Amino acid sequence: MQNTDQNISGEKIALHFNVSRNAVWKVIKQLQAEGYLITSKHRLGYRYVGTTNLSSEQIHLNLNSAIEVKVYDIIDSTNKLAKQLAIENNTKPIGIVANQQTNGYGRYGRNYYSPKDTGIYMSLLIPMQEQIIDSGLLTTGVAVIISQIFSELYDIDLKIKWVNDLIYKDKKIAGIMTEGITDFETGSLSYIIIGVGINLSTKNFPTKIQAKAGDLNLNDVDRNLLVANLFDGIYGLLKANVTDEMLGYYKEHSIVLNQEIQLNQHGKLVTGIVTDISNNGELVVDTIDGIKKFSSGEITKVKIINGDYHG
Ligand code: BTN
DSSP: OTTTTSOBOHHHHHHHHTOOHHHHHHHHHHHHHTTEEEEEETTTEEEEEEESSOOHHHHHHHOOSOOEEEEESSBSOHHHHHHHHHHTTOOSOEEEEESOBSSOBOGGGOBOOOOTTSEEEEEEEEETTSOOOOHHHHHHHHHHHHHHHHHHHHOOOOEEETTTEEEETTEEEEEEEEEEEEOTTTOSEEEEEEEEEEESSOOSOOGGGTTTBOOOOOOSOOHHHHHHHHHHHHHHHHHSOOOHHHHHHHHHTBSSTTSEEEEEETTEEEEEEEEEEOTTSOEEEEETTEEEEESSOEEEEEEOTTSOEEO
């Protein structure tokens, strides 16, 4: 990994590790079978090209922020682990990413479908002694950051459905969930956990979500580079602020702005036309009872004016 620009002979590797050339060859074959891309050229030797696997070394190579990264092949939920780490009083930011989750969850306690190899399931745990932005705007900012990263890396235009869903070709391809941990004695927020799930090439969704969930059809992307960019982007946002420019981006990419919607607010249904997203990230809706602002709730229907209903 430290010599991706050159070939290294089997002999040199064997000498370095004090093993036989045959042992080197065997390990290279094993690594290749595990998803590490290593070229092998007669007389020149081996060269490490990259990996389709998630790897903390590879994430660190691309990462600019001081975040500890933990990688799991399989885990119940990265957000759940982040909570455990918070209980253990970790004082540093920790990024957790998994290749598969057996019990991933989303907002309203829903399951988050997290099959192996096809997505990104990650959480960032931030101790609150770190400078932090207005938590109301956090999800808004994270949605913008993710959309911008996909535009920069893959030239993909992701839309945003208030407050935290990322949409591609009318389907939800990613979800964001922010959880806070409060100090019981002081009543103040001691940790913040930002969980992100992205369907890169996920197919065969459970029947219940088939109509709404989709993927990006991104099969062979470098997930390590992507994860490093996401951790850097989200962490950078926490250390800075959501700017007017970001709010502008959010509105430009919003699928609900100027559309008729139905909002489920703790079981109460509200309908109206979305006239704005406020500077605090609230949904501003023109309802029959006048203009109302909402900081939470779930948009259950979007009627594209002069168009069809979207879930
Ligand atoms: C939502 O759409 O309601 C939010 C989905 C958040 C899913 C992610 S996947 C990684 C992290 N671990 C979890 O268990 N959930 C979040």
